[in-house]
Structures are given as C-alpha cells and as structure tokens.
Amino acid sequence: MTPDNDLLERSLRHAVSDVDTPPDFTDRVLVGGRRRRFRRRAGMATAVAVVTVLVGGLAASTPAWLAGPDTTVPADPRMSEPTRGDLAKDSAFLDKVLSTWRAEGLVVNNMAPTAGKDCWQFTQPAHVHWAGTTPAGPAALVLQPIRNTPGTCDRVEPGSSTWLALIGTEPNDGAMHVLYTTGERSREVFAFGPKASTVLATEASGARGVSPKIDVGQDGTMTRRVQPLLFRDGVALHRIEAGAYVELDFVVTPELPDSQGRLKRHPLDMSLATQARYTGWPHKDWPRLRGALGGIHIPDDDGRRQLLRNALSQAGMTDPFNSPFEVDADWSVFAALPDGRTVGVTERYADSASHLYAVLFPGDKQSQEKLHRGEKVQQTVVYGGRTDQKAGHVLIRLPDKQGWILAAAGAVIRYRIGQQPWVPLGGEAALLPDDATEVQLSKQAAPGSDPVVTTIPLS
Structure with missing residues (x-):
C-alpha cells in the first residue's frame, strides 16, 4: 500500500467511526479507490442497434470542487422536480433510501479528495x-446540495455543488447502501449489481451510446459496435449480456454514429462503475525484458511505446476510441532486419485477450522520428494472433523471409537449421534466420534445479 492509500484508509476509518454502517462498509468503499485509474463508466439501453465506429480521443471534465476558489455551481433544477420512476409512489422504499443516504452519504463524499472527516456539509x-x-x-438516485467546510481540507477549494448518489443493493451483503456518488453530470453513469451487469445512466450525463468491448478481426484490426441508449423518466437502464462486459474496453459516447459509422465528438470518461467485473490484462509480465537487437533510434522506453502505438494506430490495430487508458505492453523487441528495415514486436490488450503484433518500418532515424511524432511512414504490420499465456514465450514469423522474432523472459535461447549444430544466442529475445527449423528454450525452474528445456519446431 502506498503512503497516500495508507493515509486515505486511516482517514476514512476515522471518518466512519461515529456512523452506523455495516462492518465491511469502509473496506468496500476503499476497494474502488485503489483502482481509480481504470474506472470509466457507461450508459446503455434496452434496445440494441449495432454499428461499427471509428473515432479518437477521450474527454474528461473538471470536478466542481477543483475548478477554482469560491466556485459555486448553480442549483440543480432537478431538485425541484417530482420524483420519477415506477417506485416514485412507494413511500416505504423512499424512506429507506433517504435513511440510507443520511447514514452513509457524507462518508462516501469524504473520499474526495483527502478523505477528511469534515470536508463536506449538506x-x-x-x-x-x-x-x-x-x-x-430496486434502486434510487438522490440529489443533495453540498459545500465543503472551509479550512478543513487542504486540496478542496471553497465552493458548492449538487451531488447525485446511486443507492441500491450491495451484492456482497444483500443490503441497501450508497453505491456511488458524483458531483459531475458527465459521470452520472453507474455499473452495479451482481457482476456489475446493470448499467444506469441519467439523461443529464449526456451519454447516448455505449460500446462494451473492442472487436478484433482475423487480421488484427480493431473495431467497435455502438449500442444506442433509450431514456425513460430521465434514466436509461441496460443489462449487459453475460461475458460482454470488459472494463478496460468499456466506453460510452455522447452521440451515435452517423451513416458512415463515424462519431464527431469524443467518448466520455466514466469513472464511477464498480470493479466487481474488472478484467485484468492477461499480458506477459515481462517488465525487465528489453529486446534491443539493433535498428532502433528511439532511446527511451516511452518513446518506443509511442512509436509502436502510432504505427498500430495508423494500421487500424488499436482501440478506435483511442482511449488514454489504453494499456501498452511492458515489453517489446526491436531488431534490425536483413533488408534494412526495423521490426518492433509487442502485444496489445483487447476483447479479454492479449494480441501479438509485429511492425516492420524503415530503419533510418528520420523515418522513425516521423512515426514517433505521429506522421505516416511506409510500414507493414503482421498480426500474430492471441498470445498463449501458458506458453511462456512469444514467436512470430516475419514476411519477406526476414526471419522469426522470439522472446521468452528468463530463458537461454539456441536454434539450429536442419541437423546442423545448435547456435547459442545471448539475451531473452532473438531474431532467428528464416530457414531455422528448431529453437530451444532453457529456463531455470528453481535455484539449484536442472533447467527445463523446451524444443519448438519452426515451420
């Protein structure tokens, strides 16, 4: 746990010491904060119309309580409107909703951003x-104006806003709780319930379409299907089909595609959904593998990642929404090829899997710098399919008889051609000749044990 998280936990536990909440309430609130970088929410509807779209960018908004000194947000007009929804006349349910909000509302609000007990007051x-x-x-949305208590929270500027809270059943204990709160209309989209398969979006959020995941074609190209949202009583409800929700791929849009499948505006940044179905990236955990086999003129890791990202994006092999939360691999292999080009090999996450790609681009420094800046250069992209996470290595054959790229963290590599002697190689990555017929990987299973040798035929 980081010092910031430790401070957050201690402060939050102090904050709830006088509040009558379930024993595990603090822990459940803290779980969401630990993965904030992956939180984005979406809204959906009961009708499903599917369109493939290609767009770029992602918009984010500034919370009212961070917008500047003495910031005051105008009163939310929804405060004066009658309660809507099919349970609007159920007085017993409404009373339970309000009592839950009174018991837990301030505790949840005090999560942002310093977790001080007295940061806010209604x-x-x-x-x-x-x-x-x-x-x-049953679920409900509660509105209540709130302002920060001056002088008690270092990073909260003076100001006020109207918070909206989703109150519903927590799957872990079957009881009603405050599930989420937000002070930004653009984030009034929530995923909740068992396996977070229910999505609720307010009309005020601006959400109009949803794309649950990225679709990867047989050639490695990535596309999206956008489903429109339908609203009733100011709210859109949608139940996600089993297996369709992949958090890292999940986005919502403030518009629907045009007849050509294009979007003019950026996708929304939805950061308040649950982590209950967060899908960890099934990548190769090789943070120390750096396959530098010549041909690359970009010296730093970030620059190399950008080089590959730009090349794959130009080839249509990255998320069409071009989300800044898109995850890059923590490893890559670059090699100088016999014909003068440079190859870069990496993996990309999409549709609950990791996919292997090789990019062949010019080997000269000027061309690589242009590609790094996002300018187009002539290149060839080879899709290696889904990576086998159990294999412990990646292997891809390059076109034009340029050879094979092999990478295996912690392995000793050697290859041979036909029945010729084995040729040992240094490092954990290698460019093998195109006519190589076998490669061997030798890995130490445990200190002092005999190495495990794997022979891989090449064809």
Missing part, C-alpha cells in the same frame, strides 16, 4: 430524483 434536504425497478433490484 446545505439543503435531500431529494429523491428517481426511484425504480432495475435488473439489480
């Missing part, structure tokens, strides 16, 4: 904006 009575039946059970 300025008006709470109002149930919507109450209805969802695939995850």
Whole structure:
C-alpha cells in the first residue's frame, strides 16, 4: 500500500467511526479507490442497434470542487422536480433510501479528495430524483446540495455543488447502501449489481451510446459496435449480456454514429462503475525484458511505446476510441532486419485477450522520428494472433523471409537449421534466420534445479 492509500484508509476509518454502517462498509468503499485509474463508466439501453465506429480521443471534465476558489455551481433544477420512476409512489422504499443516504452519504463524499472527516456539509434536504425497478433490484438516485467546510481540507477549494448518489443493493451483503456518488453530470453513469451487469445512466450525463468491448478481426484490426441508449423518466437502464462486459474496453459516447459509422465528438470518461467485473490484462509480465537487437533510434522506453502505438494506430490495430487508458505492453523487441528495415514486436490488450503484433518500418532515424511524432511512414504490420499465456514465450514469423522474432523472459535461447549444430544466442529475445527449423528454450525452474528445456519446431 502506498503512503497516500495508507493515509486515505486511516482517514476514512476515522471518518466512519461515529456512523452506523455495516462492518465491511469502509473496506468496500476503499476497494474502488485503489483502482481509480481504470474506472470509466457507461450508459446503455434496452434496445440494441449495432454499428461499427471509428473515432479518437477521450474527454474528461473538471470536478466542481477543483475548478477554482469560491466556485459555486448553480442549483440543480432537478431538485425541484417530482420524483420519477415506477417506485416514485412507494413511500416505504423512499424512506429507506433517504435513511440510507443520511447514514452513509457524507462518508462516501469524504473520499474526495483527502478523505477528511469534515470536508463536506449538506446545505439543503435531500431529494429523491428517481426511484425504480432495475435488473439489480430496486434502486434510487438522490440529489443533495453540498459545500465543503472551509479550512478543513487542504486540496478542496471553497465552493458548492449538487451531488447525485446511486443507492441500491450491495451484492456482497444483500443490503441497501450508497453505491456511488458524483458531483459531475458527465459521470452520472453507474455499473452495479451482481457482476456489475446493470448499467444506469441519467439523461443529464449526456451519454447516448455505449460500446462494451473492442472487436478484433482475423487480421488484427480493431473495431467497435455502438449500442444506442433509450431514456425513460430521465434514466436509461441496460443489462449487459453475460461475458460482454470488459472494463478496460468499456466506453460510452455522447452521440451515435452517423451513416458512415463515424462519431464527431469524443467518448466520455466514466469513472464511477464498480470493479466487481474488472478484467485484468492477461499480458506477459515481462517488465525487465528489453529486446534491443539493433535498428532502433528511439532511446527511451516511452518513446518506443509511442512509436509502436502510432504505427498500430495508423494500421487500424488499436482501440478506435483511442482511449488514454489504453494499456501498452511492458515489453517489446526491436531488431534490425536483413533488408534494412526495423521490426518492433509487442502485444496489445483487447476483447479479454492479449494480441501479438509485429511492425516492420524503415530503419533510418528520420523515418522513425516521423512515426514517433505521429506522421505516416511506409510500414507493414503482421498480426500474430492471441498470445498463449501458458506458453511462456512469444514467436512470430516475419514476411519477406526476414526471419522469426522470439522472446521468452528468463530463458537461454539456441536454434539450429536442419541437423546442423545448435547456435547459442545471448539475451531473452532473438531474431532467428528464416530457414531455422528448431529453437530451444532453457529456463531455470528453481535455484539449484536442472533447467527445463523446451524444443519448438519452426515451420
């Protein structure tokens, strides 16, 4: 745990010491904060219309409480509207919603951004904006104006806003709790319930379409399908099909594609959904593998990642939404090829899997710098398919008889051609001749044990 997380946990536990909440409430709130970098939310509807789209960029907004000194957000007009939804007349349910909000609301709000106990105070009575039946059970949206308490939180500027909270059933204990709160309309989109398969979006969020995941074609190109949102009583509800929700790929849009499948505006940054179905990236955990086999003129790791990202993007082999949260591999192999080009090999995450790519681009410094800046250069991209996570190595054959790229962290590599003697190689990555017929990997399973030798035929 980092010092910041440690401070957060201690402060939050102090904050809830006087509040009557379930024993595990603090831990459940903290779980979401530990993975904030991957949080993005989306809204969906019951109708499904599928369109393939290609767009770029991702928009984010500045919270009202960070916008500047003495910032005051105008009153939310929804505060004066009657409660909407099919449970709007259920007085017993509304009373339970408001009592839950009174017990837990300030605790959740104090998560942002310093977790001080007295950061916030409510300025008006709470109002149930919507109450209805969802695939995850009864739920409600509560609105309440709030302002920070001056002088108690170092990083919170003076100001006020109206917070919206989602209150519903927590799958872990089956009880009603405050699931999420937000002070930004653009983030009024939540995934909740068992396996986070229920998505709720307010009309005020601006969400109009959702893309649950990236589709990867047989040639490695990546596309998206966008489903439109339908709203009733100011809210869109959607239940995600089993197996379709992949958090790292999940985005929402403030518009629907045009007749050519294009979007003019950027996708929204939705950061408030649950981590219950967060899909870890099944990548090769090779943070120390650096296959520098010549041909590369970009010296730093970030520059090399950008070089590969730009090359794959130009070939249509990255997320069409071009999300800044898109995950790069922590390893790569670069090699000078016999014909003067340079190859870069890496993996990319999409659709719950890792995919292997090789990019053949010019070997001269000027061309590589142009590609690094995002300018187009002549290149060839080879798709190596989904990586086998159990194999412990990656292997891809290059076109034009340029050879094979092999990478295996912690391995000693040697190859041979036909029945000729084995040729030992140094390092954990290698460019093998195109006519190589076998390669061997030797790995030490444990200190003092005999190495495990794997022979791989090449064809």
